Structure formats: C-alpha cells, structure tokens
Amino acid sequence: xxxxxxxxxxxxxxxxxxxxxxxxxxxxxxxxxxxxxxxxxxxxxxxxxxxxxxxxxxxxxxxxxxxxxxxxxxxxxxxxxxxxxxxxxxxxxxxxxxxxxxxxxxxxxxxxxxxxxxxxxxxxxxxxxxxxxxxxxxxxxxxxxxxxxxxxxxxxxxxxxxxxxxxxxxxxxxxxxxxxxxxxxxxxxxxxxxxxxxxxxxxxxxxxxxxxxxxxxxxxxxxxxxxxxxxxxxxxxxxxxxxxxxxxxxxxxxxxxxxxxxxxxxxxxxxxxxxxxxxxxxxxxxxxxxxxxxxxxxxxxxxxxxxxxxxxxxxxxxxxxxxxxxxxxxxxxxxxxxxxxxxxxxx
Amino acid sequence: xxxxxxxxxxxxxxxxxxxxxxxxxxxxxxxxxxxxxxxxxxxxxxxxxxxxxxxxxxxxxxxxxxxxxxxxxxxxxxxxxxxxxxxxxxxxxxxxxxxxxxxxxxxxxxxxxxxxxxxxxxxxxxxxxxxxxxxxxxxxxxxxxxxxxxxxxxxxxxxxxxxxxxxxxxxxxxxxxxxxxxxxxxxxxxxxxxxxxxxxxxxxxxxxxxxxxxxxxxxxxxxxxxxxxxxxxxxxxxxxxxxxxxxxxxxxxxxxxxxxxxxxxxxxxxxxxxxxxxxxxxxxxxxxxxxxxxxxxxxxxxxxxxxxxxxxxxxxxxxxxxxxxxxxxxxxxxxxxxxxxxxxxxxxxx
Numbered sequence: 001x002x003x004x005x006x007x008x009x010x011x012x013x014x015x016x017x018x019x020x021x022x023x024x025x026x027x028x029x030x031x032x033x034x035x036x037x038x039x040x041x042x043x044x045x046x047x048x049x050x051x052x053x054x055x056x057x058x059x060x061x062x063x064x065x066x067x068x069x070x071x072x073x074x075x076x077x078x079x080x081x082x083x084x085x086x087x088x089x090x091x092x093x094x095x096x097x098x099x100x101x102x103x104x105x106x107x108x109x110x111x112x113x114x115x116x117x118x119x120x121x122x123x124x125x126x127x128x129x130x131x132x133x134x135x136x137x138x139x140x141x142x143x144x145x146x147x148x149x150x151x152x153x154x155x156x157x158x159x160x161x162x163x164x165x166x167x168x169x170x171x172x173x174x175x176x177x178x179x180x181x182x183x184x185x186x187x188x189x190x191x192x193x194x195x196x197x198x199x200x201x202x203x204x205x206x207x208x209x210x211x212x213x214x215x216x217x218x219x220x221x222x223x224x225x226x227x228x229x230x231x232x233x234x235x236x237x238x239x240x241x242x243x244x245x246x247x248x249x250x251x252x253x254x255x256x257x258x259x260x261x262x263x264x265x266x267x268x269x270x271x272x273x274x275x276x277x278x279x280x281x282x283x284x285x286x287x288x289x290x291x292x293x294x295x296x297x298x299x300x301x302x303x304x305x306x307x308x309x310x311x312x313x314x315x316x317x318x319x320x321x322x323x324x325x326x327x328x329x330x331x332x333x334x335x336x337x338x339x340x341x342x343x344x345x346x347x
Numbered sequence: 348x349x350x351x352x353x354x355x356x357x358x359x360x361x362x363x364x365x366x367x368x369x370x371x372x373x374x375x376x377x378x379x380x381x382x383x384x385x386x387x388x389x390x391x392x393x394x395x396x397x398x399x400x401x402x403x404x405x406x407x408x409x410x411x412x413x414x415x416x417x418x419x420x421x422x423x424x425x426x427x428x429x430x431x432x433x434x435x436x437x438x439x440x441x442x443x444x445x446x447x448x449x450x451x452x453x454x455x456x457x458x459x460x461x462x463x464x465x466x467x468x469x470x471x472x473x474x475x476x477x478x479x480x481x482x483x484x485x486x487x488x489x490x491x492x493x494x495x496x497x498x499x500x501x502x503x504x505x506x507x508x509x510x511x512x513x514x515x516x517x518x519x520x521x522x523x524x525x526x527x528x529x530x531x532x533x534x535x536x537x538x539x540x541x542x543x544x545x546x547x548x549x550x551x552x553x554x555x556x557x558x559x560x561x562x563x564x565x566x567x568x569x570x571x572x573x574x575x576x577x578x579x580x581x582x583x584x585x586x587x588x589x590x591x592x593x594x595x596x597x598x599x600x601x602x603x604x605x606x607x608x609x610x611x612x613x614x615x616x617x618x619x620x621x622x623x624x625x626x627x628x629x630x631x632x633x634x635x636x637x638x639x640x641x642x643x644x645x646x647x648x649x650x651x652x653x654x655x656x657x658x659x660x661x662x663x664x665x666x667x668x669x670x671x672x673x674x675x676x677x678x679x680x681x682x683x684x685x686x687x688x689x690x691x692x693x694x695x696x697x
Contacts, residue, residue: 134391
C-alpha cells in the first residue's frame, strides 16, 4: 500500500521509511522544504513530498491516493510553548488534509509522557491513566496529549481506523543516549538516578518495526500500544555502554533512589514553602517530573509482542553495536575527505 | 468586575491570561484563536469558560467589556476595530499599526464611543524604568542629555520562530521585518525621556547568513526635543540583553529589563577621584543583588521580563473600575507611533 509518513527524515522517521520499504510498501515521505534527503539512501519506492505541515497550502495533495498516514512529525526544538503550538497546528492541518483526501487509516506516534506517572506502581501497561494536569508535565507532553485527543475525536466522527503507539525513550544512531533518561550530567560527571532502574528504552529500529507492524496488523486498529524493548536494561548498564564506546566521556556516579526520592520531596516542599505556590524548580525536583523520569517501574510489553507476532527484535548488544559502529562510519568519510585535502595541498 | 476576553492564544496571550486570572477585578469570559486546539487548550489551562475560533461570534455572544488583542501584528487593526465597534475597551499588543491614519481612525472610533484603546508598552512599567522616571521627574537626574536603548536577542538561533524559513514569522511581513517587532519598545523608552523627535537617522543591516530575517541589525540616532537617543537592536550580539541607560547632567541610570538590575552613578560630595570608587562599589552591590533577586524571582515563578505587563494590566483595569484616565494617554500612543513610523520609514527610503 501507499503510506504517507510525516517527519520522514527525522530520527525515527528514516527508520520507519526503511521498515515500510523493506516490507514492500510505497512510501510518500513528507519532509521539510530544505531537508537534505540524498544521504538517507531512499530508493525509487520513496516519493519525497516537501512541505511544512504548519504552512503548506495543499497538504491534501500529498495524501491523494494514500491508504494510510503514519504521523511522526513533532517539533523538537524551540521554547516549550512553541513546541506545543507547532505540534498541534501541524496535527490540525494534517488531519484536515486527511479528511479532504479521504484517508481513513492513521498510525499516530504519541509518547510515554502522556501518562499520569504519579499513579504508576509496579508494572505499567496501557491502562495507566493519562495525566490529569496536562500542562504541569511540560508542553511537549501537552502537545502529545492534544494530538491523541484530536486523533480520537476524528476517528470517532469520521470513522478513521486509528492506532496510537506510545514509545518510551527512543535511542540509536544519532541519539545514543536520550537526554535525562538516566539522570543528570554535570560536565563529565554523569549522575545515574536509580542505577538499577530500567528506563523504558526502545531501540529506534525496533520502534520503527512496531510502526510497520501496527500498519499491517488489522488487530492494531483501535488499539493503543506502549513501545518498549522487552529486555529491561538498567540505567547504569545503558550509560556504561555509551561511555565504553567513547560516545560520551566522563564517569558514572550512582545516586540510589532511596536517597534521591526523599531529597526531591524535601526540596519540593521547601521550595513551595519558601518560594510560594508558583515555584518553578528543575523538572526532576517536581513530583510529576520526578515520577515521569525516574520511578523504578517495569513495563508490560505483551500488547507490543502481540502486535509484532513472531518477529524478533534487535537485541541490546546488537543495537549497541549498530549505534556505535554508525558513529565510526560517520567519522570515516570526514577523515577520508581530510586526507584527500591534505594530499591535494601537498601536491 | 470587568468581563474580559482575549483574541489570540499564542505565547504572549499566556502572559495576559496569567496576569488576568490574578486580578480580582477581572472575569475572563472567553478566548479566541483561529486554531481550535490552541483556543481550547488555553481555555482549559486558564479555566476560561468559553473558547471560539470566530472573534465576531465571541464578541456578539459574550459581549466582553474589555478585549485583549494578542494576535500577530497584521490583524491588530481589524480586530481592534471589531472589538471597539462591539463596545469593548481594547488593549492591543504592539505595534497596533505603523500607519498613522489607521491609528488615528481607531482612536477616533474609541473616543466617539467613550472607550479606551491602549497599546502594550509594557517595559515602561517595569520597576527599574519606573524608578528612573521618578528620579527624572524629581529632578535628581538633572537635565536628561541622552538615552541609550540596547536590545540584543538571538532571533537567528536554532528553534527561533524568527529564523524558520518554512513558517515565516508574522512580523516578517511588517516593514522592517523582525526588527519591527522590537522597535516599538525602543521607541517608547526613548520617547519617555527625550520627547518627540526632530530628526531621525537609521542604519538597517543584514549581517547574518541565514535566509531570514531580512534585517538583523538596526541602529538609530534620534535628535529629540529634550535630548538625543541612540537605539540599537542586534540579532547577533550575545548574550541576550535589554538595557536602558539614561544620561543626566547629575546622574546616570542603567537598567537591565531582562533582570531586576538598576544602577545609579552619581556625583558625590568630596574628592572627585573617589567618585568612580563609590560608583563602582554601588554597581557591584546592584549587580550582586540583581543576580540573586533574578534567580529568586525565576524560581518563585514570578514575572521578570514581563513584570511591566502585569503592572500595566493592573493599572488599566483599576482605571476602568475607577473611571480614571488610562495608564497611557491617546496622545502618548500617537506620539510613540509617530516615532516608530519615522524609524521604519527610513528603512523604506533606504
């Protein structure tokens, strides 16, 4: 089938395009007007459509004849509110275009950040309630929540077939250690909050595979699925792999949650008492932010396993090898170019 | 209690809404934006009972007594007129317009209906600027000789809405491009101390390499009735800075409008060589105080950069309640508009 992928040249998008092509789908890749696509290795089965979702006059044209949309595009820079407004404005316009072009199948990339992490205990699955105070969780989370709301409303009113995927921390070549996933860094000192804690990591190719499976599996229609690797990796081990590869430099310092949790609670109460109810402390010192990032939890991956069927995912060891080998490969062309320049200068 | 509505649910609208909900004399009845999601999200966050995507419908159905226009500049005149015609007092984000005739027509419409039309000159109401104006009014500055207003903000950096070629910032359609979004601030701060201009000289330049904005550097020298002013905007000089420096015959005052910094350099009794020592020590105390107080205010979630907006809104609503004159007169707004027009017109001529 022909699948439109938004954010196709992004960190996750390029792997989703590859997974869809590998499965034989035609892909219409929506990329921003100035995005370079030469080095993405796309074949003739990928049609590039250059458009900014917030401003393009005829988005419906990009969707004509498509069977499905995989909506990945999200603002990753700018101040908090601009990220929120970009996410929702792009989504509003994309959904209007889907209506016009009569595309009825949507796979939406949401996020783990939409959950009410204060309510999380033990093992977390898709039944965990959504955050009740949307805007306290930051505007990225608010944008993702609004995306889901908009998608569900459209699905109900217009009869769309919707699948919502909620990835955890996506990592891989280009993003070897998602910011804040393991703790905080002070220069080369990497504080690992809860070293034995297993954050909800998902290797980017595994995540892309989940999107491909969601698109192809009829049982995914109407479903919401958390996307997390099934083999838990501790924060300590994960950061160790990044340090061992040379991708990061410095040393790990364990900060057990048994010490951190009461410290955060104390800092929050003191902040409220001294600074007042509008106090703005760093996010990990606010109960919602701390719970979102650093609770020690397990993640139920049964829905994801059912979605993927028998397909094996890439192991942590293999993912590590691919991620850090990519760094070496990226460095090679630059070194070769430098050698060539040097040779030309010498001659 | 005044019934207020806000048109535009973007970044600056959030400051208005945040302030309005802190005012006991204000009931926020509605919010409107072309994006239904932004309107609904703002209504949800600030507990506003009604949201709209059609401003005319909101004005008709809710009949607010005060309307805040916080949309991009190109729509200010249209929406301000619509709100005035609906019988509401109007506060418009800067610039209302660069066209003097348009402004005059709006002011006439407001006057004919006994309504207030206000442009947001928020930095004028920051603590530090108010204190300098008090010193000037009391004659402690002596005669004001010159004013420097320096605005440096990184609008070319990654993620800046001003530098996004795929979704051009609304201000880029203004004469003067992105710089025009800031020039009103420079103009009213200069006008406050040196009055109406007699002559204006400007330099508009583009030194950055990106495709937008069309101009990223602006300088102006203003020969005004009560002194001179130099105005500067830079999109490249770092770190970010917004300074007002007023040079008097007896005192020099320096304020940072992004931080609670205020420094006075004075003439003292005693040996002249000791003046720099005393002024230097006073400046060191002021900088230290500003660093701590600024951090404290940020951690406390209290406004710093927009503290003037909160004070302006508070005074605006108090004036409406008491039937007193608004915090800025129509003549003031018109005079600042004229200066802004002169600054921007030179760009057109160049």
